[in-house]
Amino acid sequence: MLPHFVCIVLSFVTAWPATARDLVGRASIVDGDTLDIHGTRIRLWGIDAPESAQLCRGRKPYRCGALAANTLDAFARGKVISCMPVDGDRYGRIVARCAAGAVDLGRFMVSRGLAIEEPQYSHGAYASDQLAARRAGRGIWSGRFVEPPLYRSCMHAGGTTMLCSDGEMRSR
Template sequence: MLRAFATIMLAAAVHSGWPAVLDGDTVVLDGTHIRIANIDAPEIHHFHCDAELRLGLVAKRRMAELLDSGPVAIHPGDPRDGRLKDRYGRTLATIDVDGRDVGEIMVAEGLARPWIGKRQPWCN
């Protein structure tokens, strides 16, 4: 019941608030950093090559478009293991827009890859 309540409260806040998109897999809502649990997007702050930076900027832009495209629901917790926080203290969650998982959209569009528990290089 608590998880459902948190989902409803976060969803209402995102829909009426202004989530700031930090990159393709991290947003900030009311000061809370939310790491999308099911994807890994290219880095734009600690990138390892120009190609990673370019793709990361495209992923950030696309994430912003998705979050602005319809009703948003945030589902706290990593669906694989139930963790609520990552090792950096960010809230782990999946995010739906209009009932569609944004992580799955980002992966399908080649702007992220499924999260496998560790980062993979974006540079050749």
């Protein structure tokens, strides 16, 4: 029994470093909550950023999804990003907590008002960051926006970027 157990443990120990090594490196930013490291698509755990084409309303409409992606790209550029897998999603991406040094990328995005927390997954890990961003009117909290899942649903139903970004009933 013991040799069998040792073999199982050794197989996990030898397999894990290869996986972990694959999730450390320079990242290519896909959008405000998704990145690629060594060809592996990774979704940031616990947050949801506006879609790349999504518009938000401040004094005038602006591409809040593009702003989120560009801000994450500027922050991550040239840094080594390390990700710890938490789960997978229905699109085959790894869901992970990722950091650049000591900076949690999910917290970075939520605290700047460039993503919302998904409390059903994060269990409130970023709640205080979101509250501070909201109170300070940072990012999407400076005006009106449609929550990213509602925007995506509208687009999948055949809506346009303008229509789906401007839903009075669905906006915050």
